[in-house]
Amino acid sequence: xxxxxxxxxxxxxxxxxxxxxxxxxxxxxxxxxxxxxxxxxxxxxxxxxxxxxxxxxxxxxxxxxxxxxxxxxxxxxxxxxxxxxxxxxxxxxxxxxxxxxxxxxxxxxxxxxxxxxxxxxxxxxxxxxxxxxxxxxxxxxxxxxxxxxxxxxxxxxxxxxxxxxxxxxxxxxxxxxxxxxxxxxxxxxxxxxxxxxxxxxxxxxxxxxxxxxxxxxxxxxxxxxxxxxxxxxxxxxxxxxxxxxxxxxxxxxxxxxxxxxxxxxxxxxxxxxxxxxxxxxxxxxxxxxxxxxxxxxxxxxxxxxxxxxxxxxxxxxxxxxxxxxxxxxxxxxxxxxxxxxxxxxxxxxxxxxxxxxxxxxxxxxxxxxxxxxxxxxxx
Amino acid sequence: xxxxxxxxxxxxxxxxxxxxxxxxxxxxxxxxxxxxxxxxxxxxxxxxxxxxxxxxxxxxxxxxxxxxxxxxxxxxxxxxxxxxxxxxxxxxxxxxxxxxxxxxxxxxxxxxxxxxxxxxxxxxxxxxxxxxxxxxx
Numbered sequence: 001x002x003x004x005x006x007x008x009x010x011x012x013x014x015x016x017x018x019x020x021x022x023x024x025x026x027x028x029x030x031x032x033x034x035x036x037x038x039x040x041x042x043x044x045x046x047x048x049x050x051x052x053x054x055x056x057x058x059x060x061x062x063x064x065x066x067x068x069x070x071x072x073x074x075x076x077x078x079x080x081x082x083x084x085x086x087x088x089x090x091x092x093x094x095x096x097x098x099x100x101x102x103x104x105x106x107x108x109x110x111x112x113x114x115x116x117x118x119x120x121x122x123x124x125x126x127x128x129x130x131x132x133x134x135x136x137x138x139x140x141x142x143x144x145x146x147x148x149x150x151x152x153x154x155x156x157x158x159x160x161x162x163x164x165x166x167x168x169x170x171x172x173x174x175x176x177x178x179x180x181x182x183x184x185x186x187x188x189x190x191x192x193x194x195x196x197x198x199x200x201x202x203x204x205x206x207x208x209x210x211x212x213x214x215x216x217x218x219x220x221x222x223x224x225x226x227x228x229x230x231x232x233x234x235x236x237x238x239x240x241x242x243x244x245x246x247x248x249x250x251x252x253x254x255x256x257x258x259x260x261x262x263x264x265x266x267x268x269x270x271x272x273x274x275x276x277x278x279x280x281x282x283x284x285x286x287x288x289x290x291x292x293x294x295x296x297x298x299x300x301x302x303x304x305x306x307x308x309x310x311x312x313x314x315x316x317x318x319x320x321x322x323x324x325x326x327x328x329x330x331x332x333x334x335x336x337x338x339x340x341x342x343x344x345x346x347x348x349x350x351x352x353x354x355x356x357x358x359x360x361x362x363x364x365x366x367x368x369x370x371x372x373x374x375x376x377x378x379x
Numbered sequence: 380x381x382x383x384x385x386x387x388x389x390x391x392x393x394x395x396x397x398x399x400x401x402x403x404x405x406x407x408x409x410x411x412x413x414x415x416x417x418x419x420x421x422x423x424x425x426x427x428x429x430x431x432x433x434x435x436x437x438x439x440x441x442x443x444x445x446x447x448x449x450x451x452x453x454x455x456x457x458x459x460x461x462x463x464x465x466x467x468x469x470x471x472x473x474x475x476x477x478x479x480x481x482x483x484x485x486x487x488x489x490x491x492x493x494x495x496x497x498x499x500x501x502x503x504x505x506x507x508x509x510x511x512x513x514x515x516x
Contacts, residue, residue: 121389129476130386135455147446195449243466243476
């Protein structure tokens with residue numbers, strides 16, 4: 001795909017984030033969509049392309065009253081929205097539609113109008129993982145981490161520092177769920193969830209949503225907000241079974257999606273001013289830093305523990321506070337994208353001064369899928 | 380009310396031989412007749428070279444502890460926390476999720492790379508689960 005041909009011209013989260021007991025999941029989609037449409041200065045009738053995950057495009061389009069000529073229901077977990085951005089950019093370039101709305105919403109905490117996740121007993125997961133006591137992401141996502149730690153000499157303290165640093169960013173963000181400072185000792189003394197991970201190394205569980213609007217870069221200059229250009233994109237999937245990953249020393253999906261996006265954007269790692277790595281659990285930023293090629297895996301834990309990703313550090317990472325401290329409705333990718341867009345617009349609560357290039361890297365499932373978007377505010 | 384039971388696998392035509400094997404006290408894997416690739420979970424073709432000529436064979440049942448978590452909460456139905464959810468790398472190459480029996484469920488006792496051997500745990504008259512215990516000797 002050619003770089004900088006498509007731009008984000010509308011971006012918004014739901015009016016509230018956190019615990020939203022007065023709204024169904026479907027209405028959260030609508031709330032985010034209406035906020036994004038207002039942000040872009042558009043009408044619903046201007047939308048001719050639509051993408052969402054978990055809920056179907058037909059469900060959300062009909063609820064909103066949208067008549068699309070292009071839809072994408074790719075649903076590969078929390079990074080689905082990165083894939084939607086990539087697919088939407090291609091669709092706009094191909095002339096299949098002009099203005100794409102991407103929505104995410106999840107009543108992850110209140111569970112209103114949300115179908116429970118279930119694993120059929122005759123699926124491969126149902127036969128070869130479920131009988132061993134896996135029960136939700138906390139029991140599955142951290143399974144690779146002990147091997148990763150042993151291979152690369154990563155310490156428990158370094159993994160705890162991920163949560164500490166992200167809380168520093170969250171403290172600067174009025175909409176973050178958790179803002180009180182924490183220490184490495186606080187993390188290591190918090191309640192055990194799934195060894196080696198404790199409560200403060202696991203993401204929040206909240207309600208919320210977000211929406212993006214994309215159009216061609218040529219049209220983008222006529223919109224009220226500063227356009228944020230899609231500079232590069234990548235995607236891949238590996239396996240829905242964490243036990244069947246090629247290796248626990250890296251994520252194959254990360255290693256395909258990340259470098260694709262860098263290559264398409266034509267950037268080197270030193271060009272990256274701002275970085276988001278989807279952090280459902282504390283090990284993901286370490287996998288991301290290594291798999292995206294920022295540094296050898298052995299250095300990732302030390303890099304974060306020494307403060308290089310904290311406010312004022314040389315590689316600002318997860319500047320909204322991340323899934324660990326900002327919010328996590330279940331499919332966090334949309335909130336990472338929102339923060340990248342805010343940073344590129346120059347309006348983030350914890351703004352990185354002068355940031356011109358933002359890399360936003362997402363995971364779906366338990367390393368099952370990945371999507372990477374490189375944004376820039378210069379064409 | 381009945382005690383909550385742990386998740387019961389339901390075999391499909393492609394996996395039936397595996398579950399027949401565990402019931403007979405064998406851990407069965409598949410090997411490609413064309414390229415010799417050994418793979419798991421079961422399927423009637425080779426995921427490496429796409430050949431449909433594959434054979435089922437009895438695996439050694441030996442392996443090592445590749446990684447794990449010790450789950451504290453929330454516990455799955457039929458499990459009493461804390462319990463380890465492990466990934467075992469088999470001597471033949473494939474990895475599989477399992478539980479580790481005859482071993483304290485602690486970080487001290489569960490050492491990565493420790494040698495393991497298969498054991499069989501009947502869930503009912505149809506399904507027997509392969510689990511692993513520390514290898515003797």
